[in-house]
Amino acid sequence: MKTFRGVVVLCLLAMAPMLGFAQEKPKKSLNIWVDCGLGALIFDETGWAAVVSNVIWDYGITATTSHQSSPDQCGSKNAKTAMYIGATYANLAEETAKGDGKHLHAMLDIMGCDSPSHGSIIASFRSEFSQYLRNPDYAAKALVVKAEDYYNIVQTTISEGYTQQCRTS
């Protein structure tokens, strides 16, 4: 069952470039959530995480297709991070509130952040995230929106203070 689900996701992602990039303007900057098919195409609220294949990291049956048919930037660390956040958002939100946890460290590993810097990076976006949580609309937001917001909080934190510690290319 899981195999087939993985194949379904592969097909969706293989289609994403055909559907999205055919209309892309040359100068437009890449929006990972939209252009790499990481948005509503995959992240719905109905147990999508169970079907999220490791599409970008998958070097086996799915990788050859997704690598060949996706733009380089969709295989970037940013895209991998976005995929990971989408898959593990509930855990990340909890661990961010707690201030530590293995999902957080795994995310920072994906982003290429040095291990010694993890603690201070987490502390930085923990305070940002706690502000974000106070948004009255938070509970009603779709999972994909929460994940994207979280991604932006983390990226902003790193770009504003930790570019030396993290290689996010």
Next chain:
Amino acid sequence: MRRVAPPILLYLLLIVRQSIAAGVIGPKADVEALVQQAHSRQLATHPYWLKLMHYQRKTSAGVTTQLSEIVSSEFFLSPEGATNPAAELAATLVAFFEPVGEKSDTHAQCRFPARYQWLRKTLDWGSLEPPRIHCQQYSAYTMNDQIDSLSLVYVTGYPTNPASFYGHILLKFNTRRSLVATDLLDHSLNFGAAIPNNEIGLVYMIKGLFGGYDGIFSHQHFYSYNHAYVENDLRDMWEYELTLTKDEAGQIVSHSWELLGKKYVYYFFKENCAYRMAELLGLVIGSPLLPDVPWALPETVFEYIAVLKRNGVPIVREIRWIPSRQNRFRGGFLAMADHQRVLTRQLVDGPLDFDEVGYKTLPATEKIAVIDTLLDYYEYRIITDKKNIEFKRAKQALLIERAGLPVQTSAPAGDAVFSLDTAPPHRGPLPTMVRLGPIHNSQFGAGSELRIRPVNYDRLELDAGRIPNSNLTMFDLKTVYLDKRLRIRSLDFVKIENFNLPKTPLPADGGFAWDFKVAYETQNLACSGCMIFNLAGGLGKAAQLTQHWVVFGMLDLFAQTPHQGSGSLGALPHIGLLASPALGWKSSVILGRQSYLNGSRANYRVVRWENRFGSSRNWDVRVSYEEHVAHEFLAAVSLYW
């Protein structure tokens, strides 16, 4: 005197020369010599080569041949590779010398690294140097050769999906921790059937049983499986880290790369995930990991591997529990002091008020325990009811509260093992059972009963390593010798009972008890030759009075083939008690009334009192009394393996 080459060698050399003639390789004579060397060493019949190619011996019309279980043509480099080990070996050696094209990852060295490594070790290559290739995708798969060890992971059974009743197996590649901080980013291997979405249940069962699906190895990062099984399906995982050498682990990893995406024929009962994972590990583990029976169960692999030693060293280094989200909140709740539990219950039942005195006066560490438990609890509620906004609001409030408390990681999951009475799969019930003993039937007099059950456990068996008090049996055959005749009493094709008991007093922990049965059985205990087909299912509720006492009430509905105007539809409401009054004694009592809704509209009292004596995994003594038109007593000994 000149030696004459045997025909098979001439044939192989012809293959090599055809390849050379096609201009794909350079040092013609040397490659020919390598193929000759492989032939003279009989490598094509070497057990390792046969394992790498997944050949099985087939005999037809008195002729024995080899046939690979892999049906994907891209797994073979020779057109005859599926049936000819020597031709595939020759073609493989030739392919290793092919020039590197634009895509190095498609070169034979990159596609078949296990074959390459083994042939490099086994043959004398002399001065022969195949092209040096950097296999980018394979290198990424092996994390640049940074895989330190392997873990076999058991995913506990999932009662809502028939294909997952018996659990599942994954193989996790443990990357060096200095490279990645946690195992969430480790690669993990999966084997399963490729099933179309929205497959109809009956079609699914039939095709699964009779080879209608492809079976495929795939891989993802461990976080994906963790999310799918532990977080979404609420299933525990048990990780068994193995003591394989780095070279042995490397052989498994490289061969798994060769297998990714290649198709097998999938059979639910035998050629399933347990079978393929055991087969893969069999590449380096000399001992069998499954018995030679017509079925393969995931937990059996763990049963075997847990006791396996090599040179006196256990093959399992460490066993780690990965609790489901549901068991995390249960474990967190049970690990707290009484006053924290009471407070937690108040916060769930009433408004989530953190200004409440009982909470405000707690020290921070105790607040953290309460909030972390509630975070797990409300995430569990969200998973089971995704559209409920109130649960999401509660979780939002908890996240805000938690973000204002000090940084502190949760207690290790292992702490909850004891409070939840959880045990790894190798300590669970042994699946195969035979039971024999005397019976006395009020209609037919004295006799005997012989019962054979291939899988898996009934409600009275030892509770460790399974859902306590549940029943999960298939092809459970009960025969009786009564009135000087041997006859079938019942054949349960499948029988499942799950009491769905809560482990905490928090709302929605636990749920409806349910059962389901498909059987061929006697109409009642008083008749002879009165076999019927019976399809039954029911809902009810169970409650745990104490640790050792469970009461339940169920309403079963059934449809059967009528017998002598009995009716074909009916109901069986019943109440029951499950108890463990003393160590080594477990008892089950059921009182009910079977009523037909059509036909005769007759109704009968049903009483069943069953007892298990003994605490061994290998045997027990059963004593039972049953009333269904006639009365019957049984005293029997059961053996398990």
